[in-house]
Amino acid sequence: MTDCIFCKIAKGESKADVVIRTPDAVAIRDVNPQAPDHVLIIPVKHVDSLNDWTDVELLGALMMLAKEVARKVMIDHGGYRVVLNVGNHGGQTVPHLHLHVLGGRRMKWPPG
Numbered sequence: 814m815t816d817c818i819f820c821k822i823a824k825g826e827s828k829a830d831v832v833i834r835t836p837d838a839v840a841i842r843d844v845n846p847q848a849p850d851h852v853l854i855i856p857v858k859h860v861d862s863l864n865d866w867t868d869v870e871l872l873g874a875l876m877m878l879a880k881e882v883a884r885k886v887m888i889d890h891g892g893y894r895v896v897l898n899v900g901n902h903g904g905q906t907v908p909h910l911h912l913h914v915l916g917g918r919r920m921k922w923p924p925g
């Protein structure tokens with residue numbers, strides 16, 4: 814999608830603080846971090862949300878990338894949270910599916 818900011822970031826057309834890049838996805842630091850470490854996993858392929866996603870293999874690859882990110886930013890041993898917001902009630906603000914990897918502090922439960 815031409816006007817999608819995450820498409821532009823994933824294709825390297827817009828600047829971002831990249832943690833890891835693979836052919837299928839990019840992991841970047843969130844511009845508005847909610848934890849000391851807050852990384853977004855953004856697939857290159859544009860799909861609005863989990864509701865429209867059908868590629869099981871790629872979704873699995875995104876989760877594996879989340880694990881790799883946690884190791885790279887050194888929150889794997891302390892623990893971390895992986896979040897996928899879906900739609901309005903889910904708190905999704907950017908309509909391009911993405912995972913959040915949050916760590917560096919103890920997370921609360923239930924989430925807000």
Ligand code: DGP
Binds near residue numbers: 818829842905908
């Ligand atoms: P969500 O609310 O689940 O759709 O998460 C969107 C996140 O994306 C939110 O935490 C802020 C972040 N974000 C939005 N625009 C940009 C951007 O241009 N660059 C970066 N690095 N993060 C962004």
